Amino acid sequence: MSPYTLTLLRHGDIPHAGRLIGRTDLELSPRGWQQLRASWASLSRTAPVTALASSPLQRCHAFAVESARVASLALKVDAGFAEMDFGDWDGRDSREIENEVPGWGLRLAEGTLSAPAGESFEVFRSRVLGALSGWIEAAPGSHRVLIAHGGVITVLLAELLQLPFSAARLIAVPRGGFAQLAMLDGHPAYLTRLEPPCAA
Secondary structure: OOOOOEEEEEEOOOOOOOEEEOOOOOOOHHHHHHHHHHHHHHHHHHHOOEEEEEEEHHHHHHHEEEEHHHHHOOEEHHHHHOOOOOHHHHOOOHHHHHHHOOOOHHHHHHHOOOOOOOOOOHHHHHHHHHHHHHHHHOOOEEEEEEEEOOHHHHHHHHHHHHOOOOHHHHOOOOOOOOOEEEOOOOOOOEEEOOOOOOOO
């Protein structure tokens, strides 16, 4: 496989109001749209986008559809790129969960705790990596962009950079920002660019 750039673009701001948002299907805020449009312009200046994929959740999908149309790109939408399913905690106030289960956030991120009726970390990781593998095998060209969620991006950074998940979590990609990786066949990826949102 020829070398290529993989850009992991996180969705923009959403009206979450301190709630834990996984499968809850919120739309982007106006600020979130501004962030993504500015970031898309920035990453496109580096190299034209040749392949585009997205989570099916609206905070990713709506912007992906707009970008695909403007850039005349085929869009791959894969449920494997959706955020983790937080089960009974999804949509709840994060402070309420903390009062009930102290330290839940760190334990969830470390994979030592699953949300009630939610998805385990290993199931989440497996589906994200499976979706990436399927898309990359068919994706054309030298600049491939995935529009996804914070948890999805962290899983991919850990896998592609060969880092422990706890270390990959320290590579913060804020909403509306992106990470770019240089992908070389037979070698670990390396991080070439990490950008905060390109619009306030």
